[in-house]
Amino acid sequence: MANPLGIPSDIPWRRICVSEDMLDPVSCDNEYPPRWRSSLAVFRYDPADEFQPFEDHVVSYIKVVASIAPYAPEISIELGSDYVPPELIDELEEAYPCYGSLLHVAVTPTEAEMGDFKPDEYPYIANFEPKKRELYETVTDTGEVLSGSSTSLKVGKSGVSSQTTENFNIDTGWNFGIKGEYKKIGGEITAGETGKWGTASANKYETTHTHNYDESVERKETQSHTTQLSQMYNLLQSFHMGTNRALFFMEPHPHIRQSEETFINGPRALEGMQEFMLVVVRPEKMKDFCVNALLETAHLLTEPVYEYDTDSDVVNFRLTAKAQNKDTDWGKNSFTSDPVSHTETYYAPPGFEIIGYDMKVLHSQRVYEGPTVTYDANTLTVYGSVTWRFWEGDFHAFEGYRDNYEDGILDVDVTVELRAKDGEITEYTRQLFLSARQLCCCKRLPQLQRPSITYEVLLPKKARIQIHHGFMDRKRFEQSRNMSRTIRDLIFKSLGSSKRIPYGKQSFEDSNVFMSKVTNVLKARRITRELFKPAAEASVISDKDRKVLARRLEGFTLADFLEADAETLARRLGRSTQDVLDLKASTLRAIAKRATTESNEAPNRRSR
Template sequence: MLDLQLALPTDIPWRRIAVSRDMLVGAGCAENRPQRFRSSLAAFRYDPPEEYQQHPEHVVSYIKIVATIAPYAPDISALEDDLGEYVPPDVVDVLEQSLPCYGALLEVAVSPLPEDAAKFPVEEHPYFIDFEPKKREIYEAVTDTGEVLSGSASHLSTGKSATSTTTLEEYDLDLGYAFSGSVSAGAGPIGGGLSASGDDRKQVGTVKQNAYQSQHVTTSDRSTERREVHSHSTQLTQMYNLFQAYHLGTNRAVFMIEPRPHVRQVASTFIHGPRALEGIQEVFLVVVRPKAMKEFCVSAYLETAHVAFGATSSHDHSTLTWKLHLEREFDKDSQTLPEPVVWTAPAGWVVDQACGVKCNVTAKQGAQSNPTFQITDDTITASAQLLEGGSIDAEVVAYVRPAHTKNTGAAQRLFLSARRLCSCPHDAFAIGDWVPFELDLNGKNLRFYEGAMTPSAFYASRRFATAIREGMIRSLGSTRRTPHGEMPFLRSDAFFTIFLNALRASGGRYNLDEPITAHEALVAAAQVQLSERGVATLGDVLSADPRMLSRATGTDATAVKRAILAAVLRPRTA
């Protein structure tokens, strides 16, 4: 007998098993509230009842991880106490600026309880039999002439219908017989005539019409269908960004979240570089474990990528205009390229290759193309295809910047901010966030530019996003990675980079150019080793590689840099 007492799908009643405790508000109307703009994690669990457990030797559980991705706002409330010196407000304003997130890695793992580890071998550990989402991509197809091809597919259920019509015509029609004739005669010479004509008007055939129409429509009850197909339902919050999952079938799952890229169909945008990630991303996971394992641990690990930029000056860029004249004389040579013209940047200036040049052609004759340019740091080389006797005159605007402000406004350091979550009842781990990995970006010419999007800025934004992605992938197996909870932000090299940029942007009020020989914290042997490595001033010490600094001084690099910061902030004496 057909069982019509099927239950409706159950909206999963999630139970929270772990949360980022440093993001919780205390009892009552607590005044000491946690940071608003920090990432956080929460884990939820649901065990379906026995009638939904279809595996005879295993138990199925549902897990939901909620990752809140937000800008990183440093907490420097204890900075002055640590340094022992007054930090001016203009420096504090720079240090407290929030840093957008440009990428995220979420890792979720399941494992036995610590006391059960010896009872279950690795092959019997819990594992993920499925999870969602698995992938979110952006496809773009653009032809040379601008056409765009797009497509989509989805699961669809419809009824069946068919309509067909056939026509057969037979005819047999008798339209009668027609005859006509004439006789003529004349006088005088004998003359006359006789003519006749006739036709049989008849059409033979058959006219037959046969029409056939058939329709087959299926009507279903959605409520009954949901009872038959679905057991549980829930909703997931998604961010409109690139998403890629890894390691299905193991006891850990890794999810990489990247900002959606700029697309070529958008001709103008004022967002240069990768977009910032911000919002809530939920992940649904199905866990299978042996029935003998009564409980298991769920851990989540979130890393967000942030970038520290160099100090930006209002005089960072400038423009220089020069006259371009290209001419090809009459000759018998079939070559259509005249001698190129090379423009050299003035002393103390370099060409900003990311901005390119702007060319306004004022006159041309016998030209097969507009001028093209090859750009280096010091020169701009112009050339064009000209016929014999052809010429081009143009005004060229070159974007230049001072040579001594190298990397001004450019990305200097990529760092990851991490936090961990675990549902084990007695697990001890660091509460809050820390910096597990840093990467030097100096020399890569990665920066944001103001104004409307240009082709060069479009490709520069993709280079920026690619560098961040490569840095995040590299961080997973890097030898420079620090253990969980060991490196807080105020001890990281990213913090000292931001601090140094804030001091440099203050107009020279601080003695960053003081030689290291005048500082007592650096012993003579360390001063010699640092000088041999190009570290000559206090500012050089603050920007020095921490491992090199530790080797040269024989002590912790963070302690050395904190001592240097205190010396720099100390008021100058006559």
């Protein structure tokens, strides 16, 4: 039973497990674990018998430390070379900020004792801290109030109750008043946070209570253990106390007020360290219990869109072949010329490239071939040929055979579409994915050395906003709030979604997110024009697969196919999700291989 007058002691936490890939195995070798990767650590303390409040149950304290960091997948040179030319591997590497997090903590019997207890006899979580961190918006213009558990945490004598303080930071704003008189010149201006005006009479009663107490004795009577928890300035909600699992949802502190002097770049990121303390109660006959923690962090994939200055120019193609007189004898003559051709070549102005054209035929007569337009990034060529004809018509007594002339004419205007070679990148949010870290403090199984992807989904169109680097305005303020709500909804939806992927089954390199990232790099660098052609015509896809794409994905470009949701494509194509991912991967590898080969052959062609 609990010691009635024991001195409160600070809990001496003992680490029982940690994310092993974040340990530095060799000192002073200048090689460190990944800096930007979330991690978990679990600590435990079993109070002495004198602090155990139950006769047939045992109380233990657990502390889970979640270090939440951006997700920066490490792309090896070997892997990157399979998907993009070597000079673009660095562009595949990116640190994805965290925009929300879920921490699952479960306590169960050990594997050896699992069959000895029914589910209602499993260990349960009697209490935990922190429980909440909420945001209140006041009606006044001052904006916000944040409440939450303080860093100080005390465990009561019962062993299962905790004492913490909820902090409020409330400002109800200022009030102003102006009072004036008409006939008697005068006035008054008042200002203050609170105020009362008018005439009132009141009776005053005063009662004095004096308490004398010994603070040391009070602490002995009310507290058994104390500890400190690191808190992040963010929103937090907790669920399922009283069961054998607890769920903590953390999301960034949102933008509350619009301020023209504030920079805003979408929703705030969630980064830092958050500690949770849990009170676990188990039957006395249960020798030990297992702690399992799963940390999922939400990230956004952006789609870079290059925005270019555009221009146009007109190529005037004019070809006229005048018919000539071929009356060489007294008989009736007829003559058709050989084709007369003309080629007009247009060169893109400095700093621009040709991206297309529009042709309009103004006049055509006796066209033999064309008009034919061919172009690349630097030149555009218009070609055509015509013939002319001379013939003699009916015989007239005084004129003889009448001469007829028919010219060959081909007049064409070609509008050349130009785009600046150097464009500005504008990023738009496109996709949300969850990366996960798991820590099991019981089974001695090998830990995954990198996070696993557990969920990925395309954002709704209303949530695909431009990443803005600049001052806030009303539109971007509203977009940021809407984006935060969308992220929250998708994280909650992921828990029961059919798109959820079991932990450990899919790495980042095998995910649809990675395929989209590779496609973004290829598009931005204009590695191949084939990305913008119909997927059914892509030469990097086998004939068999092209026929399926032609039937099931009409209107899809190759880039559309590579960026589309794999599960949605699987349903349309009648294949498994893994088959679709494999097809995407093989297509991207074929594009990279062709681009690398062409890059290596280019110097040889120039030297010849």
